[in-house]
Amino acid sequence: MNHRGRVSSGTAAPAEERSCSWLNPWVFLVSVLAIKTAFVTVCCFVVFLHGSYGQYKTLLQNATEWHCVPNVSAGKKVGCMYCPKDWKHFQKSCYYLSADKMPWTESVQNCSGMGSHLVVINSKxxxxxLFNLAKEVSTNAYETKYYIGLAASENGQWQWVDQTPYKKAATFWKPGEPNLLFAEKCAAIHVKGKRDSSTYSNWNNILCFTSCYRICELAVKFV
Incomplete structure (x- = not known):
């Protein structure tokens, strides 16, 4: 009796151990998969939220000037237009008048580095x-020049930086300008301080290596 009891006891224990050894890896794998699935779900949700609201939060943090645009057909507001800090808003664009000077090519690069371009002027x-804005910030110095996004190619054809077609009838050159096109191939708004007369025909073509202020333009952001 005692011998059979010992044999029974001795044979039961290994079977139980084999059963536990076979189950444990599967329990571990199922647990890992469950945790991984939950982690991926949370990550996807966070990415979704970031994508949906990231731009909105950035605009709210950086924008100091905004204007709500009403939906005329529905008679209700559909959102707001935002300009970055220190940029001025007009119609559907934001404008930045620099406080430092640089040549035309560097001015193009500087505006591009801010996600904008040298200003392209499309209307009176x-x-x-822009003329009135430049007069407000200009001093009583003899003259102040702001580069715009207009330059002449080697054959003398004027081109806007964003490839907008150049239309001579929609330009604002000073009387007698442009001249000396063999050398002066870059355009600038020319303001003579606060003493300048109330004329809007003030473009001047100048040497492109001249250090001038610049006006950058950026489309408003809608939220």
């Missing part, structure tokens, strides 16, 4: 706005 209203 836009020209008037």
């Amino acid at each position: 209203e836009e020209q008037e706005f």
Whole structure:
């Protein structure tokens, strides 16, 4: 009796151990998969939230000037237009008047580095706005020049930096300008301090290596 009891006891224990050894890896794998699935789900949700609201939060943090645009057909507001800090808003664009000077090529690169471009002037209203804005910030110095995104190619054809077609009828050159096209191939708004007369025909072509202020343009952001 005692011998059979010992044999029974001795044979039961290994079977139980084999059963536990076979189950443990599967329990571990299932647990790992469950944790991994939960982690991926949380990550996807966070990415979704970041993608949906990241731009909105960035705009709210950086924008100091904004204007709500009403939906005329529905008679309700559909969102806001945002300009970056220290940029001025007019119609559907934001404008930055620099406080430092550099040549035309460097001015193009500087505006591009801010996600914008040297200003492209498309209308008399836009020209008037920029002229008045330049007069406000200019001093009583004899003259102040702001580069715009207009330059002449080797054959003398004027081109805008964003490839907008150049239309002579929609330009604002000073009387007698442009001249000396063999050398002066870059355009600038020319303001003679606060003493300048109320004329909006003030573009001047100058040497492209001249260090001037610049005006950058950026489309407004809608939220």
